[in-house]
Amino acid sequence: MDRRDFLKTAGGGLLLGGSCAYAFRLLTASGTATPATAAASKRRWGMLIDLNKCRPDCTVCLEACREENNVAHHTDERWDVHWIRKVALHDTSGRPGVDKRVLLLCNHCDEPPCAQVCPVQATYKRDDGIVIVDPHRCIGCRYCMIACPYDARVFDFKESDDWPNKDLPKRSHGVAEACTLCAHRLDRSEKPACVEACDKINVGALLVGDLNDPDSEISRVISSNSVKRIREDLGTKPKVCYIGL
Amino acid sequence: METRFEKIDGTSAQYYLALSVLAALAVAGFACTLWVSQQGLWRTGMNNRVPWGVQIVMAIYYIGLSAGSLVISGLYGVFGKVEYKPFARIAVYAAMLLLIAGLLSIATDQGRIDRFFVQPFVHLNPRSLFSINPALYVGYILICMVYLWALLTERSWLAPGLATLALAWAVGVHSGTGAIFGFNARMLYESPLLPASFVVAAMASGTALMIVLIVALFKLTKRHVDDDLVLWLGRFLRACLLVVLYFMVAENAFRLYVVQGREAGLYYLFEGFHSTVFWGGLIFLGCCVPLLILFNRRTGGSVRWVVFASVLVIGGVLCERYVIVLPGLTYSPDLFPGMQVVGLRSQEGITSYSISVVEVFQVLGVLGTIGFLFLWGLKAFRLMPTEARIDRPQANFGRGFSGQAAR
16 A cells, blocks of 8 residues: 555545544434433423313413513514413314313423424423423524424514513524423422412412322322323323313 | 537626526525514514424425436436436536525524524434434535536546435435425324325426426527427426326325314315415416326427426426425314314414515525526536437438438
8 A cells, every 4th residue: 555545545534433423422412401410300390280270261370471481472463472371172063061261381291292303402301301492502493383283382583672580581583482391490499480370369270290209299189180181192291281171 | 429518608698687687686585584584583474373484385395306306317327318418417406506495495594594504513413304304405415516526527437326326315305305294293294105295296396397497598508409308308297297196196085084184184175375276286287287288199299388387397396395384384283182272362273374575585585596506507517518419320211310311
């Protein structure tokens, strides 16, 4: 082998080796997790909504969420951002007594399609089960919105001046977002804003707790009631369940 | 007879006018994208229920046209049809630019374009089709570049291998693009047929585009092209169209037959603006009329009619891309089967989407960019053949056309 061949082989080998190393690094990189403690990684946050207690015309949880998380409000419904919303269900077959009001939000699925499709791993599932978006990384492709079968994700189409909670940043336009289950409050052992607001008016229709702990309030209520999750057949394993759905 | 390739003159007034118009469109599109990136995507017609619009439709459309165009160069490189060698270079160049157009359409549609050029490379998600597909797209562009280099430098022994690789990769590109929608839980998206359906619609649109491009380019540059070369492509196109129709029937029959999908299937076929696009744009004008033209003995044997049919197909496949993307978004997500969901504070139920002026300019901007690059390429590289003739045996008195005396 002469010098030219040696250099060609070495150069080619270096390029090939470098590419393989880069590919290996990329393929084995997992979604980033928060700097959660070892104890937190054994926790699995879930939510229970008791529709029998939820008052049809009450909106305190919706407003509390907006205030706490700087969820932008736009008068035009096409671009209005909402992490939790209330809808009315009408039974199209005309069965009586089935019409009801339901709260809809991110289900924090154990198999989140949104995290699967995010090209930059901006959407990911934390060790404690909360599905969250990193607004600094999101490129705004909206594929997560397409992938979510619950229509739970929203996009900041428009910049907003609303900034009610100065303790938290507000998002710029161009990123996707969804309910974070008030992860910042849960990390401080506080209740999410919606749960706290509902408790304050003595309704208590919302409950958030550790599904992995059989002694937690949520686990006890789930085991002693008939609960439903939305579209469980899809295999997403949603962690928001409902009584009275 | 060896094909000779040359650069076009590119000194005529029409050439410079065309370049200027395309450049102006590109600048206007770029300006619109810049404005939207600063103002927010609310300036487009998209909203929280319809987060993807015409830019995504155009992206998948360009990607389809690209893979289809490559088929023409594959006729020479893969299937050994040497009579199509004259078109191989423009086909590969067009295929490359069309895929760049697809990537441009995607890039200009992002909420944070600044991050789009960094984050996907640093934090690639190998499970996401939005990571897998760009890898396929970039690989495809690189293969096209190498293939074009091999053709331009007359390394014809590389052509079969590269052409085969390009064609196989194109099938991967297409299937991946179809899977973005098909591998999804939305009612009008979920379909294992979509990857294959994408490939066939790509073949049809790409072939149609090449027919129009070849006839137009050769006519404008006063070069000879044998009618039979175009007519054969017309016969290939009609076969592609039959397969496209078959897939349309199969997909919709499934939705209508199975109870679970029936309501959504009926919405797709008979409600909303998209159903007009489907029946009028895709089925009637995009498939049936071209098939009638191409199968008819008289019109199918006329280059003018074949070109007309091809223009219809180009429009028809654009309609097909539109009905792949939009109805799946405007239809209400099936959260509570059997129940009607009425929003109290936000949009629920069936919604709508209308294209904004800004998006039209963004689309024209991308078209202008690749159009400009294509015209410039014709002058910069030896892409155009001096003529495109089918070599026929000299003993064949009846159909000889080269003017040489039979020996």
